[in-house]
Amino acid sequence: MPEARLGKRLFLQGNIAVGEGAIAAGARFFAGYPITPSSEIAHHAAYCLPKVGGIYIQMEDEIGSISAIIGASMAGAKVYTATSGPGISLMNENIGLACMVEAPCVLINVQRAGPSTGLATKPAQGDFFQIRWGTHGDHSIIALSPATVQECFDLTIKAFNFAERFRTPVFVLMDEIIGKMHETIVVPNPQDIEIENRKLATCLPEEFKPYAYNEDLVPLFAPFGDIRINKANGSGHGQDGFPDNNPDNYDRLVRRLNDKIEKNKKRICLYKTFNCQDDTEILIIAYGCSVRPALAVIEQAARYGLKIGLLQLQTLWPFPDEIILKYSRKVKKIIVPELSLGQLRLEITRYIKDIPIKGVNKVGGMSITPEDIIKVIKAGNEE
Amino acid sequence: MKYTGKKFIKKDSLPFFWCAGCGNGIILACLVRAMEENNFTQENTVIVTGIGCWGKADDYLNTHTFHGTHGRALAIATGIKLAKPSLEVIVLVGDGDGATIGGNHLIHAARRNMDITVIMSNNLNYGMTGGQYSGTTPYGSITSTSRYGHGEDEFNISELVKAAGAAYVAKETIANPLRLQKFISRALKKENGFRFVEAMSICPTHYGKENRLGKAAEMIEGLKKNSLKIDLIKDRRIDELTAKIIVGEYIDREVDGYIKRYREIQKKAQNKK
Numbered sequence: 001m002p003e004a005r006l007g008k009r010l011f012l013q014g015n016i017a018v019g020e021g022a023i024a025a026g027a028r029f030f031a032g033y034p035i036t037p038s039s040e041i042a043h044h045a046a047y048c049l050p051k052v053g054g055i056y057i058q059m060e061d062e063i064g065s066i067s068a069i070i071g072a073s074m075a076g077a078k079v080y081t082a083t084s085g086p087g088i089s090l091m092n093e094n095i096g097l098a099c100m101v102e103a104p105c106v107l108i109n110v111q112r113a114g115p116s117t118g119l120a121t122k123p124a125q126g127d128f129f130q131i132r133w134g135t136h137g138d139h140s141i142i143a144l145s146p147a148t149v150q151e152c153f154d155l156t157i158k159a160f161n162f163a164e165r166f167r168t169p170v171f172v173l174m175d176e177i178i179g180k181m182h183e184t185i186v187v188p189n190p191q192d193i194e195i196e197n198r199k200l201a202t203c204l205p206e207e208f209k210p211y212a213y214n215e216d217l218v219p220l221f222a223p224f225g226d227i228r229i230n231k232a233n234g235s236g237h238g239q240d241g242f243p244d245n246n247p248d249n250y251d252r253l254v255r256r257l258n259d260k261i262e263k264n265k266k267r268i269c270l271y272k273t274f275n276c277q278d279d280t281e282i283l284i285i286a287y288g289c290s291v292r293p294a295l296a297v298i299e300q301a302a303r304y305g306l307k308i309g310l311l312q313l314q315t316l317w318p319f320p321d322e323i324i325l326k327y328s329r330k331v332k333k334i335i336v337p338e339l340s341l342g343q344l345r346l347e348i349t350r351y352i353k354d355i356p357i358k359g360v361n362k363v364g365g366m367s368i369t370p371e372d373i374i375k376v377i378k379a380g381n382e383e
Numbered sequence: 384m385k386y387t388g389k390k391f392i393k394k395d396s397l398p399f400f401w402c403a404g405c406g407n408g409i410i411l412a413c414l415v416r417a418m419e420e421n422n423f424t425q426e427n428t429v430i431v432t433g434i435g436c437w438g439k440a441d442d443y444l445n446t447h448t449f450h451g452t453h454g455r456a457l458a459i460a461t462g463i464k465l466a467k468p469s470l471e472v473i474v475l476v477g478d479g480d481g482a483t484i485g486g487n488h489l490i491h492a493a494r495r496n497m498d499i500t501v502i503m504s505n506n507l508n509y510g511m512t513g514g515q516y517s518g519t520t521p522y523g524s525i526t527s528t529s530r531y532g533h534g535e536d537e538f539n540i541s542e543l544v545k546a547a548g549a550a551y552v553a554k555e556t557i558a559n560p561l562r563l564q565k566f567i568s569r570a571l572k573k574e575n576g577f578r579f580v581e582a583m584s585i586c587p588t589h590y591g592k593e594n595r596l597g598k599a600a601e602m603i604e605g606l607k608k609n610s611l612k613i614d615l616i617k618d619r620r621i622d623e624l625t626a627k628i629i630v631g632e633y634i635d636r637e638v639d640g641y642i643k644r645y646r647e648i649q650k651k652a653q654n655k656k
């Protein structure tokens with residue numbers, strides 16, 4: 001990002017904060033295709049990237065966009081794209097390609113109301129499962145979700161760090177509300193921003209294997225053009241990158257691709273708690289735009305004589321089941337507000353069996369209000 | 384022949400997975416010789432393949448390679464070249480991959496004049512998946528999905544890529560490997576813009592068998608017989624051109640190429656306050 005902006009307080013739109021975060025993280029390659037409500041991220045990239053020697057390219061569609069960033073990533077660039085649900089639907093095949101060739105990349109999804117073209121300018125949180133399971137086959141994925149403009153900046157940097165660290169696609173799951181709103185954020189000084197880069201191979205060229213197994217489960221990287229020859233392969237491959245359809249080899253490969261993320265859950269699962277006390281009776285679990293009405297409820301809780309806490313999930317995938325279990329141990333009820341018919345709630349019910357879990361759900365393109373949440377809390381109390 | 388191209392072939396990777404008589408081996412030989420002729424190196428070359436029989440060519444190559452998804456090789460290659468312009472990026476696609484599922488990427492990469500070289504193996508059908516019709520399957524052909532004769536007309540894909548704006552377009556059959564190698568070599572030599580070589584090939588296993596074109600040798604003979612040099616077509620009546628394979632250089636023009644254009648954009652951006 002332009003030096004002048006570092007270390008300053010800025011009044012920014014959420015989408016722009018994502019773009020600034022990307023450039024601060026060292027991203028220098030964006031390929032995309034315009035779609036509301038994500039387009040400001042493309043506008044920002046097209047303006048800022050050439051200034052810092054980076055590349056913006058508008059591809060012919062979202063399939064081309066994800067293909068181009070995967071190619072650029074294997075050439076060594078830090079890459080990202082931004083779209084909304086319809087674009088993710090088109091990208092899905094090659095999200096699996098990124099998992100398979102282990103191409104670090106950041107995919108920003110500013111959610112709008114679906115299915116199909118749906119409501120282009122209205123918010124939704126209906127892509128919670130799409131980003132997890134959209135591409136075919138067993139795979140793992142990382143997804144972070146900001147609820148403030150500050151988090152748009154901070155979590156985008158984290159997303160790049162995780163992508164680089166684990167050589168995998170990472171989603172930043174936004175929504176129309178968080179993407180389009182303005183807030184003041186503090187942009188840290190460059191020396192205060194923690195940045196991770198993929199680990200590079202340093203071995204002799206003849207010893208290099210692009211998919212070598214190591215303790216870390218993440219192969220060391222050699223970019224295209226290196227003296228160590230890289231063979232990116234989306235088909236079943238051995239450690240040398242050449243085809244290998246042996247069942248044991250493939251089983252081991254798919255397990256490694258999953259394990260490298262799932263076994264690092266502790267490190268990846270980020271969250272915040274608000275007013276979670278030992279005697280909290282009602283726990284709200286939320287992410288993205290639904291965190292905001294939940295916070296308003298917390299502030300008013302005392303007025304209603306209720307002991308309410310909020311668990312804000314910043315990491316959605318891998319799913320933070322242990323964190324949810326920890327904070328719900330003593331509560332009597334869980335409330336899950338979300339702009340979907342209950343996707344997050346459904347995932348929570350896989351882990352919490354003995355506490356009532358109530359959803360606050362809207363899919364008409366309007367945000368959830370504190371009153372919507374209070375209504376559900378009160379209805380439960382009268383039961 | 385002076386160049387063998389052997390230095391780009393991975394040791395112990397042979398024999399080819401391709402059927403006996405498949406045209407792919409000839410195209411690959413032409414490619415690696417042309418690479419050697421142009422002093423390409425293992426380290427500085429990235430070969431991006433599609434999915435299909437021709438898309439398996441990377442199994443035999445010891446350069447950097449990217450074996451991606453069906454139809455997307457050109458878009459992947461676009462990202463690689465833009466991220467690291469010093470690399471030589473070569474894309475290997477079948478007619479299914481490049482002219483059908485990936486047709487949109489092809490015309491846009493040509494229009495944009497991405498500085499990459501594409502070698503398309505056109506065997507008139509989807510070899511890999513059992514000989515179904517593609518965007519280049521001629522009208523009337525029998526394939527596994529056109530049992531009563533194909534009802535659609537085919538692309539002349541070289542004309543299409545030329546019309547889209549490519550810097551260099553040539554077509555030659557595998558019946559004339561020397562000229563095929565020459566065109567590939569010229570494509571690789573060109574510094575700027577999009578370069579496209581259509582290698583008219585054969586799939587004896589599916590297209591040849593279904594259309595009773597005989598064994599590989601007869602099919603190659605057929606390619607030779609039906610070839611017509613592009614500089615001769617002016618004097619021919621239009622009905623004499625049907626079912627002919629028009630071979631030669633369709634276009635060879637100087638263009639900026641996208642990398643050069645984008646560098647100028649970066650300069651403008653950096654000079655702007």
Ligand SMILES: Cc1ncc(C[n+]2csc(CCOP(=O)(O)OP(=O)(O)O)c2C)c(N)n1
Pocket residue numbers: 433434435436437438452453476477478479480481504506508509510511512517
């Ligand atoms: C998205 C997708 N659709 C379909 C396929 C199946 N498929 C694999 S190769 C191929 C056709 C290959 O034909 P072509 O590109 O002409 O290459 P050839 O095998 O003839 O060399 C198809 C349809 C696939 N791999 N991915």
Ligand code: SF4
Pocket residue numbers: 400401402404405406407436437506510511585586587588589
């Ligand atoms: S099926 Fe056709 S294209 Fe594929 S290897 Fe056999 S002959 Fe070649």
